[in-house]
Amino acid sequence: RTKPEKDERCEICEERRRGRLTEWLKNRENTIWTDEVADVNNRLALLTLDFNLDKWLDGTMIGTIYSQSFEDWYNGKKIKKENNVEIEKDTVQLLKDFQVLDKIQPTKESIFSLLEQVIKNLDSDKKMAAGILNTFFQDVNIDEKSLYSHINNIKERIKADNLTKNNLATYLFTQNPSPARLYRIWRETEEFFELVVNEIKSNIYSYKWKRIKFSVDYNDLKSKLNSDQNIDDSPFIIKVEDLTPEDLLVFHDKNGEFYTIESLEKFKFGNKIGKEAVKEALSNGFKHLAPEDEPTKNLLKNGKNIQPSKEGIKVEEYYPFIEITKSPLSLRLIISALDSIKILELVINIYNKRFSKVIGKLPLNIRLLVSKRKFPLYVLLEAGERMLQSGEFKKPVMMNVWWNLDGMRNNEYYGFYPTKILKDDEKYTLDDLVPLSDGKTYALYPGFFDYDLLSATTDRYNISYKKQKRGGEDYSYYSARPYYFYQISQIIELWEILKNNLSSSKINYIEEILTGKLREWRNVSEANKDCxxxxxxxxxxxxxxxxxxxxxxxxxxxxxxxxxxxxLLLDTVVLFRHIIKEKEAEENE
Structure with missing residues (x-):
């Protein structure tokens, strides 16, 4: 969007900024300032959570969930009218009434045999066909007169010109993608993201971060400016003597009211740290006030001190993350880099509880990008769009189950999973769905996790993929990223083992030795290389x-x-030591 060269932003962007600022001033419990999110290392992270709902919204994965079990059908009862008397009969009795004398069992084989008779007798014996088909519906009664109407309705729903025992059984025993079911899926993922945001507030930040509001005499401030200029609604850098670091980012609202708009934990003043250090330092006043983008340009007359009112220095609380976008498909947050692992663990726990019955069917992709707090936000967002977005991350993978099957192994409705990868426009049938079992291979959607550090704006071009792995020579030699969603827990577990048993120098030793050897051997192709x-x-x-x-x-x-x-080990060290910069205790020397 074009803008006048002298202006910092175009008219539309300025209007949006003004709207966000107005809302923030009304309710400062949240933040709009990325500097307030940055951790003590001055790093922040873009965390993106994505659901891949393609195969749910087209009905494919809904069709892997049973709507009734074979036992439900076998043990079902219906009211039948005989000689003007209503009699309750079970499935076997109803079938015998229509001369179905085969031994009936609650098995797929029995059901297929019955449905073959339905299809075979649609024209020659409509009474029998209707009678058999009627046993599969609990709340619907099918007779000779309504048989064709129901058959045509089934064909229309499954989009099939011809009925087979397989597609008919699939329709009768698995869930169909009705508008109501599709809406429930939409609402489930939407509520999941809402829950994640609420749980971050209540669990991760039950003790909110702190900012400081302080006031100065507005007339005194204006009288000490080098020139008459408007300083309302603008961010500034103030330098406070003996405060470390000495630059403090603040926002001036109007009439001498200021707010700190960067995280305060990194500050030190005397023997105080964090908000207490900043409060103490501000009580001594400041002699340097500069625009944020020109930190050396002091707007105050030489030597003039601005003294905040001691009664006007107050502490406010806020949640240190920014919600960029939220929809049923995706959630994007700006978070503290150091808190990213705790938030990831929270997301995993919520996902595993809320979607325990569809793990492996409902994939959640997680993207984590870390940068310095002054990194251009638009570049960070663009880099995020380059991660895990290609079609290769939307395909199922033939793999073993990775989750605990207790409670799911014998689930009559959710305990069946597909054993093959579908071709285009193909749908699963009962023959493709088998009960969950350890050691068996299924067509699963595991979800993916990738992460990186952006040190320069050009780093975003390093994010590429080839065969579900990161492209680029360095990544192919030293990294196995991206990982499956469930491997996040393994990464966290591995880091706990390393930091609890090794000092920082020992972890560094392992990293250097392994990286050096991989670099040295990257062109070696001897047969015993792996050994x-x-x-x-x-x-x-x-x-x-x-x-x-x-x-x-x-x-x-x-x-x-x-x-x-x-x-995994090298990638774990890179994540914790170089990207989020978590410190390890030195007591393990």
Missing amino acids: VFRKFVEATLKDAFTDRWEKLRKETQDFIMNSALNG
């Missing part, structure tokens, strides 16, 4: 862990070893 590298990794880990290695359980040793071999 030699495995021995090298084992020796490196034992050297770093020293006597702690033998104290670890065998399962933990194997987990660390496999993580070092498949790239």
Whole structure:
């Protein structure tokens, strides 16, 4: 959008900014300032959560959930009128009334046999066909007169010119994509994102972050400016003597009312830190007031001190994250980089509880991009759009189940999963759905997790993919990103093991040794390369862990070893040490 060269933003953007600012001034419990979100390392993160609902909204995944079980049908009862007397009969009795004398069982084989008779007798014996079909409907009665009407309705719903035992059984026993069901899916994902935001507020930030509001004599302030200029509704840098760091970002509303608009935990003044340090420093006044984009341009006359009113220095609370967009498909938040892992754990827990019956069918992708607080927001958002957006991340993967099957293994409605990948416009049938079982391969949608650090605006062009892995030479040698959604928990678990057993220097040692060896061997193609590298990794880990290695359980040793071999270990170190910059305790030296 074009704008006058002298203006900071165009008219429309200025109007939007003014609207956000007005709303914030009315209710400052939330924040609109990215600087207020940044952590003590001056880093923030763009967290994006995406649901892939394509195969739900077209009915494919809805059709993998049973609407009635075989036992429901077999044990069902219906009222039948005989000689003007209403009699309740079960399924077997109803079938016998229509001369179906086969042994009936609550199995797919029995059902297929019955439906073959329905299709076979649609024209030759409508009474029998209607009688058999009637047993599959609880609240609908089908007779000879209404048979064709129901058959045509079924064909229309499943979009089939011809009925087969398979597509008819699928229609009768699995859920159909009715408008009401599609709306419920839409509402479920929408409510999930609403719950995530609310839980971040109540669990992660039950103790809100603090900002400081302070007031100065407005006439005194204007009299000490170098020139008569409008300083209302603008951000400024003030420099406070002996405050570390000395630059403090503030917003001047009007009439001498100021608000700090950056996170305060990093500040120190004397023996005080955080908000107390800033409060104490402000009580001494300041002699430097500069526009945010010209921090060295002091607007105050030389040596003039601005003294905030001591009674006017007050502490406010706010939630340190910014909601960028929220819809049933996606949620984008600006969050503190250091808090990103806690928020990820929260998201995982909510997802696993709320969608426990459709894990592997309803994929959630998570994208995490970290940058310095002054990084251009539009570049951060653009980089986020480059992550996990290609069609390869919307396809199912043939894989084993990764979640606990207790409570799901024998679920009559949700415990069936597809065992093949569909072709275009194909839909699952009962033959494609089998009960969940450990060790069996299913066509699953695992969801993906990717992350990166943007140090320069050009870094966004490094985000590319090839065969569901990050493109680029460095990534192919040193990284296995992106990971499946469920592997986030493994990454967190691995980091807990590392930081609880190793010092920062030992973790750095492992990273340097493994990275160096991978770089050295990237062009080596000897047959025993993997075997030699495995021995090298084992020796490196034992050297770093020293006597702690033998104290670890065998399962933990194997987990660390496999993580070092498949790239998870290096990616974990990169995430925690270089991207979010979490500090490890040095007591493990």
